Amino acid sequence: MRWWTRRREQLLFAATTILLLAGLALAAAGAGAPADLAWTTAAVLGLTYSTVTLIAAARRREPSVDVIAWLALAGALWVGEALAAAVIAVMLATGVLLEARAEARARRELSALVARAPRTARRDTGAGPVEVPVAEVTVGDRLLVGAGEIVPVDGRLLGPAVLDESALTGEPLPVERRAGEDVRSGVVNAGQVFRLTATTTAEASTYAGVLRLVDQAQAQSAPFVRMADRFAVIFVPVTLALAGLAWILAADPVRAVAVLVVATPCPLLLAAPIAIISGISRAARAGVVVKGGGALEQLAAGRVLLFDKTGTLTAGRPVLSDVVTPVTGPISATGVLRLAASVDQSSAHVLAGAIVTAAHDRGLRLSTPERVEERHGHGIAGLVDGHRVHLGKAAAVVPGPLPAWIRQARRRALLDGSLTVFVAVDDVPAGVLLLEDPIRPQAPRMVRALRGAGIGRVVLVTGDRADTAETVGRIVGVDAVRADCDPAGKLAVVRAEQDRAPTIMVGDGINDAPALAAASVGVALAARGATASAEAADVVLTVDRIGALADAILIARRSRRVAGWAVGIGMGLSAVAMLVAAAGYLPPVAGAVLQEGIDVAAIAIALTALIPGRPHAAVIRPADIATAQRLYTEHQEIRPLVERVRTVADALDQPPYDLGPVRTLLDDLEVRLLAHERAEEAELLPIMARALGGTEATSGLSRTHAEIEHQVSRLRRTVDDPIPEDVTDIRRQLYGLYAILRLHNAQEEEGVFSRL
Incomplete structure (x- = not known):
């Protein structure tokens, strides 16, 4: 594209403005003929540009209100109003330039996405990183992403990472991602160097898809925008009729020109598209x-x-909710998860990512598996620290009749709508991993x-x-x-x-x-x-x-409302100006200046659509985010402890009733859970009150904190001096505490943590 084609709006505005000012200077110096020549030249430039746009509209078989601007220019030249014609030309050029600038401003966020598309990737090889075109990346490649670099394709993290996802999400703060989590192409590494395993090609990755969507978005136009040209079918005849009536009644063609000058519906032509694009x-x-x-x-x-x-x-992705193990099993739930996650490090299965992420969340140190074998429909198996670990469906992992504890775990999963992954260690059933789609x-x-x-x-x-x-x-x-x-x-x-x-x-x-x-x-x-x-x-x-x-x-809704305001105010002022001009109180030059002001006002109103409006929900203040994120990290670490409450209660279903696990659980509840709840009472609830507009909004959570502490204290008194009949009550208390904790956590996640 030639440079003058890209700059035609600026060139038209500059040329017409210079000619108008030059004519005014010449007129002030007494050089009337040269002044008229400068003004006429400006008008001819405007008339030429308007003619080209009308021809283009005719070829598309679209009606256009640009015909009014053409008639105004031609009419002003015809009646000898060279200054008025020059002002109209500047008005036309200003409108065209404002439209181009406003659209460019409004499309900036979309264009920025295209400009930053990654072109290369660094493949991690035995000989070191090798830079390759992003199109050559294949599924399974290990890629290296340096600080400040853009992630080239979708992948799964092999270690923790700090990412700037603002290009895709609009969120300005960096986000911490854990090993095993999926990461999308187009985000920026805001921390140290990290590695990932490619899970898609560049063509199928998130960022490439976004760019295709942007192309589609920029190729569309709105019904409200197209209404401007449909409006011409009615507006142009009405304007010509009013101009003709003013000419006939006053026997003065200058009045008709004045009507045409102020009749150009720039608010509809410019303001509506700008508001929508904004x-x-x-x-x-x-x-x-x-x-x-x-x-x-x-x-x-x-x-x-x-x-x-x-x-x-x-x-839409599984999350580990609990690890069920036999009451007398040789391996704890934490041990089962560590072994399972160690093997799953080698798998690209979606459940494997959830299991590995859960292990990292719990701070478990994973081992490198050996002799890993993965078969579709049979699961995955490998050696971890000298133990053979097998994960998969029950039929593949636990041959023969299922033990009672596994049947109970399957029943629980069925009722909760959870997925199950069975784990055997050295060919002995060791645990069941429950995963849910929260x-x-x-x-x-x-x-x-x-x-x-x-x-x-x-x-x-x-x-x-x-x-x-x-x-x-x-x-x-x-x-x-x-x-x-x-x-x-x-x-x-x-x-x-x-x-x-x-x-x-x-x-x-x-x-x-x-x-x-x-x-x-x-x-x-x-x-x-x-x-x-x-x-x-x-x-x-x-x-x-x-x-x-x-x-x-x-x-x-705000953009459509702003478009309506811009068009209503602009066209209303134009209609009043047309009547004043038809009555003879608004000469062409003054009318052109007035219409220019109306156009600028309508476009300014339309651009207010770019101003952030009222958010749909209260947000946490930046000063409180760090505190809320620290408490959310603790909140996530407490989740396995909450699930243990239910597991311990399930184990009290038949004699002999062993209260040892209950006492161990109580120790953890008192040391970890209650300390966390007290920290939330002191730090989180004030943050919520500020976000939600008062302490009344947090009174329910405060009452729940008190109830949790009361239930733990009551459970401790019962366990410290039990009688045989207390076992049923202990089990009931555990289930009640579990329900309160689940509800309480859900309320906190919805009310505060989902805003981070």
């Missing part, structure tokens, strides 16, 4: 790629919200925020079992649950809800793609990579935080 830019900054203005408007208009469950309302902590809060933003109905649509779906629906707070739905079933639900009101469908899997395409607007979660759902959707969340959806809806 909204797209704001959404991109929040980690949401909107595929064009039409999608943004549909997002703002949505009234029925449909959610898929897995990966949308839930985390509900996202921010999901209930987000649903409440969406209702506050105008969503009237929330529906959960999933292919999962009805009992599991109903549980998630109750916790999150939906209006209806549609379970056991295949892709066709989801499509039917969307179409049925579409008859009620405009719909927003949210999903993240391939099976969601038909429903996403059928909804008024489809929203895909693509934080872990681009999928068919992202291709079918109109809006894509590139951040693994569904609260961004509420932010995007609020941004969309």
Whole structure:
């Protein structure tokens, strides 16, 4: 592209402005003829530019209100108003330049994504790091990422890392990731050098998918934007009629020119597109790629919200919830987890990543496995510290009849909707790892925020079992649950809800793609990579935080509202100016200057869409984040202790009743759990009060802290001086304490920790 094509707006503005000022200087010096020549030249430049744009619109067979600007320029030259024609040319050039600058400003966040795409990667080889084109990276390659470098492809961390994910998520603070966690391409290493194993190619990685989505977004335009040209069908004849009427009644063509000068609907031509594009830019900054203005408007208009469950309302990836071992087993739960995670370091299976991450979270030191063998359907086995460790399904790991404790673990997993991984050490069943897909902590809060933003109905649509779906629906707070739905079933639900009101469908899997395409607007979660759902959707969340959806809806509605204000105020002022000009009180020169002011005001109003609006939920102050993160780390470390409460209670199901594990558990509860709860009472609750607007919002959590301490104290008194009849009461107390702790932790995660 030639340089003058890229700079044509600036060149037009500079040339017309210089000619206008030169003409004014010449006129002041008494050189009338040269002044008129300068002004006429400026008008001809504007007329030429306007003619080119009209021809381009005619070739596209699109009506255009640019015809009014052309008539105003031609009319001013025809009646000898050279100064007015020059002012109109400057007004036209200013509008074109403002539009180009405003669009460039509004698209900055989207363009920045494309500009920083990684081009090379450093492959970790025996001879040291070797730089290769990113397209040559294959699945399984070990890559080295230095400080300040961009992660080239999606991968799994081989050690801890500190990442700047702001390009994808919009979050400015660095994020700490643990060994075994997945990391996405496009994020920046904000800490020390780390290594990762590539899990995708560059073409299939997250960042490449985001760039494709950006290309789609920039290729779209909004119905509100296109309405400007449709508006020309009505506006142009009305303007010409008013100009003609003023000419006929006053017998003065100058009045007609004055009407044409102030009739140019720049607020509709410029302000509406700028407000919409600004909204797209704001959404991109929040980690949401909107595929064009039409999608943004549909997002703002949505009234029925449909959610898929897995990966949308839930985390979409397994998390270790507990390790079940036999009461008299030779290896503790911690030992079983360490051995299992040591073997799973060599596996790319999704469950392996969860197990390794859980071991690192508990501070376990893993060993390097030897003679590892992994077979599909049979699990993985290897030697760890001289022991043969085998992980997999029950049929492969525990041949023959299942022991009672394993049957109980399977029953528990069935009731909880958990996955099971069975572990044998030296061919002896040693433990069962329970993994669950937890509900996202921010999901209930987000649903409440969406209702506050105008969503009237929330529906959960999933292919999962009805009992599991109903549980998630109750916790999150939906209006209806549609379970056991295949892709066709989801499509039917969307179409049925579409008859009620405009719909927003949210999903993240391939099976969601038909429903996403059928909804008024489809929203895909693509934080872990681009999928068919992202291709079918109109809006894509590139951040693994569904609260961004509420932010995007609020941004969309604010952008549409700002566009309405800009157009209403601008066009209202233009209409008044047209009537004043038709009455003869506004000459062409003054009209051109006035219209320029109206244009600038309308564009300034439209650009307010770039200003951050009200967030959908309170946020934690930066000064409190470090404290909250430290308490959240402790909160995560306490989770295995909470699960031990249930495990110890389960062990008291039959004689002989051994209270030794109960006493050991109580020691840990008093030393670790109560200390953590007291720290939260002293430090976390004030943070919550500041975020939520008062201590009344935290009174329930404070009462729970007191109840937890009371239950632990009561349990200690019972265990210290027991009688045989107390065993049932001890077991009941343990289950009650477990329920209180689970509920309390969920409330803290939703109320505070999900905001970090």
